[in-house]
Amino acid sequence: MFFLKMAFKNLTRHKRRTIITALIIAFAILIYVITEGLMIGMTEMSFDNIINLESGHLQVADQNYWEDRKELQLKNLITPAAEIENKISQTDGFEALTRRLNFAVNLNNGIDELPVTGVGINLETDSRVFELDQHLVEGRMPEAGSTEIIMGAKLAELMDFQLGDYAIMLIRTEEKTFNTIDGEIVGLFNTPHPSLNESNVFLPLSTVQERLNVEDKISHYVVRLNDQDLASNAAEELSSRLSAPYQAYSWRDAARSLVTMLEMQDIETQIILAIILTLAAVGIVNTVILSALERMEELGMMKALGMHEREIVYTFMGEAAGIGLIGGVMGVIMGIIGLAIFNINGIDMATMTGGGDMTYGFPLSGTIYAGWELESFIFVFVYGVVVSVLASVLPALWAARKDPVKAIYHR
């Protein structure tokens, strides 16, 4: 305790130096906390967007369809049956169910053609699972049984469509014959999910089934639960009750690539933290060396009094821990303030991506609000102190191993 007390008192010798070194650590912690906070915010918003606009909490599909689902082929579709729907509705946390049919569309405005994803939606039940209707910026939802369509305002702008225009949709039926739907654009939406805005058209399910000649088949069921955390277990449990080839998939399965990307981002954040704290560690090394050089005669005296190298090293490590603690506290306070600002005001995604429309694969746009986790603060605080202490070991050893005579006479 005495050595620790002395170490902490030593921090008062050069207050400005102590504060500057601690500030470097605080800065590293601030950057980490903000980056991590924005990552948490982006992750939560991305997951919300995927759940609310793309995948729901669970999807039930033929497992053969699921594997090739991005190809939008009309193979391995499901014929809706009360038995399946009953099983789905018995799922723990079940709230709502809707049917969807995804298909490939070539969207034509008379001049240009663009491949997009068509989605046949059950207009009675879709809004119980998805929030698409809440993001209409113009017009209304289509009427059941009609050829009315809605699309992203961004896609409409790209294809030069206005509300009330007719879009020609070239489709291929199950028998590989071509067919068209002349869809009247009755609504434009602008969701926080960029790819939905740019490459999806939605129209009544019955119309789609008729034009694709698939009878009443659908590509998948989508389920809403009352808690997203139930999804993985619910998918597993439901799959065990469904007969082959049907299987339930959680939103995490649907967003597998995003989850992987977020994990990579997390590693990236850790690497950034490691780099910044390494720079901070250089500051600690510098401080310990300077302190040792300034206190050489004292070190000599300590050795003359019989202080062991280990005890001298502990004293310097105690000082470094003190700097780490001060930096940690400052960093956490600065981090809380920074996060509060980003949590209340948010940050425009465009600012982060240099003003462009790039989303770097994240299914989100608009303003991102930072999230926070207590664990992040604890982790980075402890990490900062540990890095400070570890950085001090080598210079402290160098100081402790000084020849006592040379140290006393500062030779």
Place this chain on the structure above:
Amino acid sequence: MSLIKLTGLEKIYQQGKIEVPALRGIDMEIESGEFTTIFGPSGSGKTTLLNMIGCLDKSTAGEIVFDGHSINDLNSKELAEVRRYNLGFVFQSYNLIPVLTAFENVEFAIRLIDKHSKKERRDKVMSLLEEVGLGDMADRRPNELSGGQKQRVAIARALIKEPKLVLADEPTANLDSETSKEVLELMKEMNEELNTTFIFSTHDPQVMDYARRLIEIKDGKISKDQRRD
């Protein structure tokens, strides 16, 4: 039995390719309770000799026996142990820790041997500070003390663990003559009261006046060894 016995002690420093002999065969014995001054011109080898006796430096040849044990073959950790329990040091420039109070500077030395309770430690430190005339300045930091007061703290620090030997390297070099006298009186008093052995290195005639034994070093050899009653 002598407290210190030096036999054929030699120390050669290597300066590049040149060998510089600092001690050239010192034979000497110091008894417990002696108040000895080692004097001689600058570069004569006084400080080197003091460092050897103080287990701070290793000899090139010869033997040092401290309290009946040869210290020649001890490693740096074992030498630190000898210093920790048996030796006290007083330096020319005091070498106090500026962030600690006078009390804490003295306490620091006794903390290293850690055999006292907190209360015992406190009482011991305060009693010694009072003995050196600094009882009312225990809470002052070194920058709030005069040179003489700092050296008194350093003496208290050297004596607090009741060492067998106190080595003082030019302890009055940074003090005026009046303060030097006070400090020397104090050390002599401690020597008589506690029977602690004191060895000084100096070229201050005032210090020599206080010594009961004078050892003169010239060119790394003892040129005179005189005892006074």
